[in-house]
Amino acid sequence: MLFKMLRRLRHFTYNILQNDDHDTFFSRCVDYFLIFLIMTNVAAVIAESVDHWYYGHKDYFEYFENFSIAVFSIEYLLRLWSVAEAKPDNTTWRQRWQWLKSPSALIDLVAIAPAFLNFFVNIDLRFLRILRLFRILKLTRYFVSLRILLVVISKERGSFQAVIFILLIMIVTASSGIYLVENHAQPQVFESIPKAMWWAVVTLTTVGYGDVTPITTAGKILGALITVLGVGLAALPAGILATGLANELAQRRDELEQQFRESLVDGDFDLVQNQKMIDKIRRELGLDKEQAQDIVLQVLREQELERREREVRKKNFCPHCGESLE
């Protein structure tokens, strides 16, 4: 009896915390509460760094921190406990172990671990505070577009590798060159290649603080060349990400379109039933409702156009043998 109640409770907890398909008012409230708590935590870390705020309300900050750790710890344990409901046929502990190794579980752990570690080891207080900023990563769970962006980054890692490699070559070349030509004029600033690298990074990324600039003519010519090349490279990762993002979304739309076409071919076209299926795929792919609806209408419209074109062609050519009627 108690066991049955526990299982029901576990299923309920799973639905609230982990099941994306379960979308009730209560589960949303829990989500919004956690998002709000994460954000106030980040705000608190920032506020604590201002001395007169921190020393004025030290107690409140500590109460809030303790409350946050409690909530995040309970959330972590509840997730660990309820994740066994995900695939009821797998063994309980194997699923838990798999969840523990998942990126989102590791982020949850990192969010609470430093606070507990502090009981055993003595960590520098200021450093500990900054570690609490990792809690911001817990937000990734709630933003589907952020997950898509991460997928794109991982898919385009080959291009990024190439860009970072070229950037490194350019930084090394630029700093060595400027070191050669400016070393005599500004021995302090361009004392060595590692020191010249600060100038190279600031210039190639077009930040240009102006704290270090070439003053010799040779240095300025070299600097101009490097700047022109650098400006062509600086925006490249952003460009790769932008086109990658567009392609990823186009691919997901194509995937939805194809699945819908496949379901249409099966003949038993039932709009209500299809709507459910489309909704399921849509959620998996992270598309919003409007986009999915557009795609479905587009497919239906194209098929109608095709059907009509075939009929017109049939009118002009005899349907029995294909002979032209003209």
Added chain:
Amino acid sequence: MLFKMLRRLRHFTYNILQNDDHDTFFSRCVDYFLIFLIMTNVAAVIAESVDHWYYGHKDYFEYFENFSIAVFSIEYLLRLWSVAEAKPDNTTWRQRWQWLKSPSALIDLVAIAPAFLNFFVNIDLRFLRILRLFRILKLTRYFVSLRILLVVISKERGSFQAVIFILLIMIVTASSGIYLVENHAQPQVFESIPKAMWWAVVTLTTVGYGDVTPITTAGKILGALITVLGVGLAALPAGILATGLANELAQRRDELEQQFRESLVDGDFDLVQNQKMIDKIRRELGLDKEQAQDIVLQVLREQELERREREVRKKNFCPHCGESLE
């Protein structure tokens, strides 16, 4: 009789002010006059901030402001009155209420409201002047490409959300990191995380004023890392917008193409009649004439090519049975 004249006047006003399909010399003159008035208003606000211009011609500025408010108020009332002509079958006041809630009507209201508010409440004069700058938003009505850009921004809001979220994470992380490593060397500049955020924003967006720069080696290494990552993110929204804009225009061209194809299938191909239909769709989609013409010619050309390919295939294979003639 008077009522009939009033209705005719209302219809005339509606055509001049609201009906995009109505394109006469007079309606264009009204448009250009309003555009000119909006722009001179903005110029006036800017000029008033220069003391020796303002105190030298105080009266002229005030006359111009009063004239502008009068014109914009009359425009607002005429629009409210004549909008009832939009859909003659709807009740008059419901349509007016709907128009009042539309974004363009709200912009019109914001453009004149502060001036009237000033009669009742005493607002700081300088602040009031700046509010008049909102009149620039009235220009959105006249630029179709601007509306398309706004549509793209609203469609890509998911991606922007993700980018802004990542940017926030990076700003918080960067400012916390630099606060940790530079706080001892520059206690004034990096006094707290909120103060360090100014450096983080200026660096991540590659503006790089140079008023705040890291001076320790650790700070420079951290700064270099953040800059390289930041430069990859800074141009991302622009990239997303650019590809989004290209996709949006491509979609609109496809939409026009498909509607034209559908009208062709119906058999009764009549170029003059089609031209009208194409023009109507074109205007709705915000494409220019040249683009629409290109699409129409392309469709006709492709259909001709298809027809000829079918005929050639018929020549090589018997049209009666499909058997090869070779």
Added chain:
Amino acid sequence: MLFKMLRRLRHFTYNILQNDDHDTFFSRCVDYFLIFLIMTNVAAVIAESVDHWYYGHKDYFEYFENFSIAVFSIEYLLRLWSVAEAKPDNTTWRQRWQWLKSPSALIDLVAIAPAFLNFFVNIDLRFLRILRLFRILKLTRYFVSLRILLVVISKERGSFQAVIFILLIMIVTASSGIYLVENHAQPQVFESIPKAMWWAVVTLTTVGYGDVTPITTAGKILGALITVLGVGLAALPAGILATGLANELAQRRDELEQQFRESLVDGDFDLVQNQKMIDKIRRELGLDKEQAQDIVLQVLREQELERREREVRKKNFCPHCGESLE
């Protein structure tokens, strides 16, 4: 007799100077000589601004300038004279008048006009020199990729309009806002909105000289907001141009492909003859040889694949009636 010789000379001049299809060793030499002369002219203008170079070799600079004007004037007159050969059936003077109004002829005129104007009016010498820089525009004639870029810019003018409009709104808003909040702290720098605009432009374009920066907290918050928004807009024109360029080139490739397909349908496929036609279209579209060859091979390959797929289908289904053989 003399008339015949003159006509032959005119035709020869036309081929050398104006006919892109005429590609001999001599016509190339003339092109390279003119390109070299334009570039050395620009270099001379730059060099003349350095006082000790100019006063050291004043005579040489003047000799070179006189020589250049002579060459460019003769070139202009020869072009005007020989352009009558372009379309032999048109009247001579109408063609010349049309050429005079063409952009490239206007550029040629601007390149020599100031020097002749100097005989009649007394222009400031330094300003006159700078005007000679317009000669650099004569280079546009020789770079096909530059012409494509100009076509893209003119096609995307709607998007640029929208971007510049938004940029103007942002500059006006940003400078008004910073004027409000920083005017008291830095009355010199943010004395009026026009003065604050310098800061707004430098910030929104992410240049960030650092000569003008906000110092109040409110100013820094406003500055951070504007910077984050600005960085999203700054790279937008570049993004629009890049995608526009890619689309333009893709369109030209499609155009070439379609023309090649159309010539294939006509049945009398003759590779040598087609090669000529492809080369002609290729040159008109500004594609290079490699790209054109790739497209032709791709079309032939796709048609071969289609043919084979049709044959395989014929094997599986009876070609006489379409009945399945399985």
Added chain:
Amino acid sequence: MLFKMLRRLRHFTYNILQNDDHDTFFSRCVDYFLIFLIMTNVAAVIAESVDHWYYGHKDYFEYFENFSIAVFSIEYLLRLWSVAEAKPDNTTWRQRWQWLKSPSALIDLVAIAPAFLNFFVNIDLRFLRILRLFRILKLTRYFVSLRILLVVISKERGSFQAVIFILLIMIVTASSGIYLVENHAQPQVFESIPKAMWWAVVTLTTVGYGDVTPITTAGKILGALITVLGVGLAALPAGILATGLANELAQRRDELEQQFRESLVDGDFDLVQNQKMIDKIRRELGLDKEQAQDIVLQVLREQELERREREVRKKNFCPHCGESLE
């Protein structure tokens, strides 16, 4: 006997050093060792520029340099010797000569040449050190995505030409303009056009050090105009590269897809055999395994969908005569 062993050794060396298809544990170890050595070489060059590091461990740096030269020389000779195995039917020395002229062989030569040159000529030590940085180029051999990027750059050279040309025009125009208006106010900084070019480059690339800024009103207006135009151009090469990279990868995927389709048409579909072929093409095109698998599955799925659509159509229309059954 010895000759046979030598040939076997040469073949073994060829497989280890040159054959990309030969992928064993030992060949990978050799690759990783060489990559590691190149990177430590670059690190050493950078470290040597720091005086107290260099003079503290002068001997170690020299030992390491000698060891590196030895390894790279042996590698170069082994490659030259074993390359004869590439195409066994060609003559040995012709292949070696062809390899010597290849870009990757030239990079290998440049990496070791300065060190040997030093025996004969007396080169400035510091300059010699910097030349060793070219060893970083040896890494291109090991990164496929870098090679793809270089292919894209060479394909888009037309666009880059146009961009650099426009950039040059803008730099010349901007520096001439600012020289005209700022020369009187800041005769030191804007002494001549070449000096003003430093400002133009720093501004147009949006680096904006702030060491040189316009101070007159005319200069600021000109600066603002140039900045707004410049910001539209600065990110253009990056945008072109990003879209070019996306197109190049899409083209390679299409190429793989078409080759797979062609192999499918041949009828004898054998997944295992196809897998080998796909793997070979995949490696040549520089795609990763995941992408290739996705493409293959997509093609199979589309063909299945097409087959089913044909069958459904056959159900609705009599397959014997094409007459509708309704």
